[in-house]
Amino acid sequence: MLLNVTLASIQMAKPQKPLLSAIIDLSSVLTGPMYVGFSSSTGSLLTSHYILGWSFNMNGVAQVLNYSLLPSLPRVRPKRGSKALTISLPLASAGLVLIVAGVVAFIVRWRIKYAEVLEDWELQYGPHRYSYKDLYEATKGFEDEDLLGIGGFGKVYKGVLQTSKSEIAVKRVSHESRQGMREFVAEIVSIGRLRHRNLVQLLGYCRRKGELLLVYEYMPNGSLDKFLYGQDKPTLDWATRFRIINGVASGLLYLHEDWEQVVIHRDIKASNVLLDHELNGRLGDFGLARLYDHGTVPLTTRVVGTMGYLAPELVRTGKAATITDVFAFGIFLVEVACGRRPVDPTADEEKLILSDWVLKNWQKGSILETTDPRLGEAYAVEEVELVLKLGLLCSHPLPTERPSMRQVVRYLEGHAPLPELSPTYLSFGAFVQRRNDGVDGRIMSNTSQVATTSVLSGGR
Numbered sequence: 001m002l003l004n005v006t007l008a009s010i011q012m013a014k015p016q017k018p019l020l021s022a023i024i025d026l027s028s029v030l031t032g033p034m035y036v037g038f039s040s041s042t043g044s045l046l047t048s049h050y051i052l053g054w055s056f057n058m059n060g061v062a063q064v065l066n067y068s069l070l071p072s073l074p075r076v077r078p079k080r081g082s083k084a085l086t087i088s089l090p091l092a093s094a095g096l097v098l099i100v101a102g103v104v105a106f107i108v109r110w111r112i113k114y115a116e117v118l119e120d121w122e123l124q125y126g127p128h129r130y131s132y133k134d135l136y137e138a139t140k141g142f143e144d145e146d147l148l149g150i151g152g153f154g155k156v157y158k159g160v161l162q163t164s165k166s167e168i169a170v171k172r173v174s175h176e177s178r179q180g181m182r183e184f185v186a187e188i189v190s191i192g193r194l195r196h197r198n199l200v201q202l203l204g205y206c207r208r209k210g211e212l213l214l215v216y217e218y219m220p221n222g223s224l225d226k227f228l229y230g231q232d233k234p235t236l237d238w239a240t241r242f243r244i245i246n247g248v249a250s251g252l253l254y255l256h257e258d259w260e261q262v263v264i265h266r267d268i269k270a271s272n273v274l275l276d277h278e279l280n281g282r283l284g285d286f287g288l289a290r291l292y293d294h295g296t297v298p299l300t301t302r303v304v305g306t307m308g309y310l311a312p313e314l315v316r317t318g319k320a321a322t323i324t325d326v327f328a329f330g331i332f333l334v335e336v337a338c339g340r341r342p343v344d345p346t347a348d349e350e351k352l353i354l355s356d357w358v359l360k361n362w363q364k365g366s367i368l369e370t371t372d373p374r375l376g377e378a379y380a381v382e383e384v385e386l387v388l389k390l391g392l393l394c395s396h397p398l399p400t401e402r403p404s405m406r407q408v409v410r411y412l413e414g415h416a417p418l419p420e421l422s423p424t425y426l427s428f429g430a431f432v433q434r435r436n437d438g439v440d441g442r443i444m445s446n447t448s449q450v451a452t453t454s455v456l457s458g459g460r
Contacts, residue, residue, distance in 0.1 A: 001023055001026070001027075002023055002024075003021070003023075004018035005019050005020040005021070006018050036056060038051055038054075044100075050073070050074060052073065053065050053070045128192050128203075128205065131206065132208045134162065137162055138160055138161050138162065138168060138170070139158070139170055140159075142155075142157050142170075142172070146158045146159065149222070149271070155172050156170065157169070157170045157171075158170075158218060159218075167217075168203065168217065168218055169217070169219070171213065171214045171216065171285070172212075172213055188205050188286075189204075189205075191263065191291070192204060197247075197280075198248060199251045199283055199284070200219060200274050200285075202216055202286050203215040216285075219275060219282060220275075220277055221275035222275065223272070223274055224270045224271070224336070225269075225271040228335070228336070228339050235375070236279070237375070237379075238375055238378065238380060238383070242380075242387070243279075243280065243281070244275070244281030245281070245412065246409075246412050246413070247282070248268075248282075248283050248329070249405065249412055250409060251282070251283045252265070252405045253405040253408075253409050255289075256405050256406075257406060261293055262291065262298075263289055264290050264324070265283065266289060266304055266305055266324075267285060267288045267305050267306060267328075268328035268332055269306050269331075269335075270332060272284055272285040288305070290320065298319065304320075305328070307343060308342030308343040309342060310324075311327035311328070311395075312397055314327075322405070323402055326402045326403065326404070326408070327394060327396075329405070330390070330392065330393065330394025330395030330396075331355060332391075333391030333394065334355055334358055334387075334388060337391070338358065338370050338371065338372055338388075339372030339375075340354050340372075342355070355391070355392060358370045358392060359392055362389070368381065368384060368388075370388065371388075386412070387412075393421065394408065
């Protein structure tokens with residue numbers, strides 16, 4: 001049970017004091033017949049190992065080696081005069097060192113290039129987490145030739161996953177590491193469970209350094225705004241526009257009321273409505289969406305979204321809710337019907353704010369004159385008038401006067417008539433006047449009360 005190790009040069013007697021001495025109990029190892037011998041291995045360079053002699057004794061002291069009887073040590077250096085070896089060996093060693101250094105440098109650069117932010121708690125989210133390497137290869141290194149669009153929150157690239165060959169859209173969004181990142185990623189993964197024919201499927205995400213990458217299914221026809229304002233896209237006829245409007249309304253109803261949680265999109269606009277192979281509208285870009293349980297109050301206090309689609313109370317309080325989504329959807333309705341942006345700085349002062357312009361034309365009895373002129377006369381008058389008036393109702397300055405998305409869907413599908421409302425009732429000026437007269441915003445005039453009752457009658 002005692003192991004002594006001694007070391008001495010040839011021709012010297014075995015030292016009395018061991019270099020290393022340790023008590024080792026080998027009774028659990030030496031349980032049967034055993035072999036005693038030597039083993040060796042080579043490293044990165046070619047080497048040779050020799051045993052010139054050894055003695056062994058099971059009990060007692062081993063026999064002393066007679067060095068005179070040991071064979072000569074093999075030559076370990078090249079013979080004198082062998083210039084080839086003298087030159088080639090150092091060169092080979094230097095070359096090997098350079099190769100090893102190059103490999104190490106390549107590995108370091110590779111790890112830096114594809115480095116990700118990955119914490120232990122993210123492992124529970126499973127396949128929703130994509131590796132940065134896969135997304136980098138899918139988008140060919142995020143080259144501009146695969147750039148689908150640029151928004152206020154990042155760039156979107158087309159990609160093809162190498163494993164499944166499926167087409168994807170990858171949005172790169174800058175983010176700051178913060179305490180709530182875990183909850184934010186949990187929401188992103190939860191949104192990935194949404195399933196509706198009029199929603200763009202969020203497939204997963206990836207976090208790397210200072211950016212967040214959101215992976216969506218690819219929509220071949222791009223965003224709706226390209227068809228409304230782009231010069232290289234054909235004009236959408238009214239039947240297609242009305243089908244897109246109904247699809248987005250159905251998707252929003254699912255988010256607000258029919259899923260297991262309430263989802264506030266917070267960025268409804270034409271550029272976030274994507275078109276599939278058959279030009280069906282799908283609401284996408286859930287990077288700003290927030291979730292909360294049914295029956296509870298959302299806690300968001302940060303104003304996010306796009307100018308022109310923001311509800312007035314959202315700007316004042318920063319609190320997003322389903323009714324602020326309804327406001328943005330109302331602006332979207334007017335935008336699709338008129339083929340004009342919600343705010344156009346290049347337009348005449350009268351047409352600067354789209355909803356105000358439509359409201360003024362309604363007051364003059366010429367609301368249909370705001371219809372997109374590219375439609376010509378090939379549209380259903382009743383549907384266009386419904387969409388324009390419903391858009392103004394949804395974007396009413398008073399949140400309590402806006403319909404829910406369930407009511408909106410009923411109006412669009414013809415299951416409930418749109419309330420008889422006057423243009424004055426929908427104007428922001430009338431709302432301000434009521435507030436200046438000391439009327440509580442929650443208390444309407446007789447006309448408003450009738451309209452409210454009519455609106456609610458089509459509800460849940």
